[in-house]
Amino acid sequence: MFLLENQVPCEVLRVLINFRSDVGNEGEETMHSFVDFIVHRQRTSEPEGGKLRTSIYQRRPSHLLEMYRTSFLRFDFNQKHSPEAKFLVDGKNQYTNYTHSCRSATELKAKGINFRPSTGKSLTDIDFNSLGFYGQLKIPSRVITPSAKAIFLNLIAYEMCPYTPNDFSVTSYIAFMKSLINHPDDVKVLRSNHILLSKLNSDEELAKMYMEISIPTVNNAIFMNVQERIQEHYNSRAKTWIAQMISRYLSSPWAAIALLAATLLLVLTFLQTYFTISPRSGK
Template sequence: MKSESEDVRIEMRGNVPPANNVNNAVVQEWEGCMRGNEITQRSERRRQIGKVPPLLLKGEKGLKNREYYQPAVVSLGPYHHNRHDLSAAENYKLITLEEYRLSCGNSSMVSLYNKVFEVVHDARKFYIDGSTDEYSDEHFNRMMVHDGCFVLFFIDCIATQNMKLLLNNEYLGAFGFAKVARDIFLLENQIPFVVLQVLLDLRFQDRGERILNAFFNYLNYGEIGKREEKVFGNKQPLHLLELYRSYFISLSCSFGPGTINSSIWRRWSKKIDVDADEDWNYVKRNRSFASVTELKAKGIFVNCTYVVSSNEDIKFHSHSCYGELELVRRAVYPNSKAIYLNMIAYEMCPHNPNDLRVSTYIRVMKSLVIHHEDVKELRNNNILIHSLGRDEEVVKMYDEIDAPAVNLYMFNQLRLGIEKHCNNKYKTWAAELINVYFSSPWKTVALLVATAILFTSFLQTYFTIRPLPDDTGEDIIKLLRRCVRSKPPSPTG
């Protein structure tokens, strides 16, 4: 991971020399992530469901955001198990367990427990050493079954718009129901996906891809959309948070640490030429660019891109007289801040090579959204929809989210492209002309009227200084009379 406080330079080399020791292999793995190349997970690397890095909990923002890493309604997995303030959800899990079993057709409760027990030893390995020692295999298996069925029952009800979702109100209250989607995406509240996959296979023939796609659409766009995307790749995700992170950043869903569609990355990176002698000092490579309204004044307009075949979530195009920044439409709602923070915490965990795409996206949004006018502009362009009430609340949310490290290559390519456009005087002058005088029909009419008045005033002044000869007026009158008296030509010729 490249910290923003380090003075480094990212070079995107085409070929990486083979590793000759363990450290070189680690560096190669991280470098592959930052370059956007698909990498193969090393067999000796052990992936674990980590806890929130302590450094994220320090500082002013870290202290304010502590609550967003802690479950508010339900505990999932061993890290927050048996918390007294979450006991109401433990009773409700028995209800969701029975409901999910009934939805699996002929599956008995015993067969459901036995199926999960087949992967219980693998599931233990995904948690931090010592965190599951106090639980026997039977107790741990029961925890996995209850928690897994709770999560999948909630997802299934949202995706299929099942009215049994109102059971949440009965047992958790309306406020508790609103917090469930938040709790199932907390980093420390994750269940190994091997457990969820067993339960999904008992219920669905497509491994649950349809309901997961619909549920992720609901989280991303605020509705059960029709956007059909492949949720699963060739490799098993670590947990639900990792799976949703891949969906959120519009990757090609090829799992493993830090995978990305390398052809898309290379095609995008070639759009902008970067001087090889660019001074990548701390200030230059980490400075933010202008906000949405400031970019608009410079002739850079934001547009919503919603192309099913496209996996790029941020694109910038510099045209002859204007620039275009394309962003994927996102929904922002009360749970968004917690989900963003936990995806960032996942990216910040040690021993977890990844491309820092969510952190980079948040850094971009923090640059774009400074004032409520920026949010209004994004809303008007259908890029951002929110249910936070006032636009100022959206600005506050992004301001309170800290992205301590970003993908410097991706962020700088975007920043440099925008700065290159803004530094072109011809393009900025053309943008100023359009924004000031042609931004509305009334301004255009006013410009034409003002031009006509200025032109007639010029003529009047000119002929006052240099009047026409006396006989010129008579000649003009004779010419007009002749034109009036002349007959139009016959239509037949």
């Protein structure tokens, strides 16, 4: 139903659904309820659902795939993420590939960067904060089902089409997540921190899914600031060395006790050597 080539205009679907009932807006409610359940695994009921939809859909979606994309992103195309605000930086078009590298999840974790679920309502509410020796990367939680790859590919194809809200938000989000996942261990890090809620059989299967998705182009401006801050924290040797030391030697009580015992033994050995070489005179 979400294949790009199979899309039927929403107006046709509304008419077909309304044939079975005297309620004039049943078609609209049925489609929204269906898409909300598919995207977020929960149904939005009136009146809360109606208010939420009013804030999300600033214009009527043309078909189910566009409705899916809008619900998936949870933002207003015409204001917060308008093409003029996102694509033009110093008057230049930013339809280019990422210029800032983003390390894998395990590599970032090794440098003292922790992952936390974002509380934002938009899919693009990804934020990074450098907190002393540690960093915190907040990413919205997302349920990954067996059909996720097919839907992602069709959303990417839809954003490449002309006359669409082609701000590449979904494509850029998938590219960002793809940059974090190079190995099943990366999936494990994101899954253990409730970023990815996987319905697949294994971490290997989820990692393979992301690696098989090809990203033709992205909106460079959406995550540029986040990636620059990640890279700045990553390049700080003092921060990363101290974070690595704390993670390695103070991650558990036993590791801390072992470090304390080794330090005490080293100090005693030093004192013994010193007094052997320079014994105290008199009393």
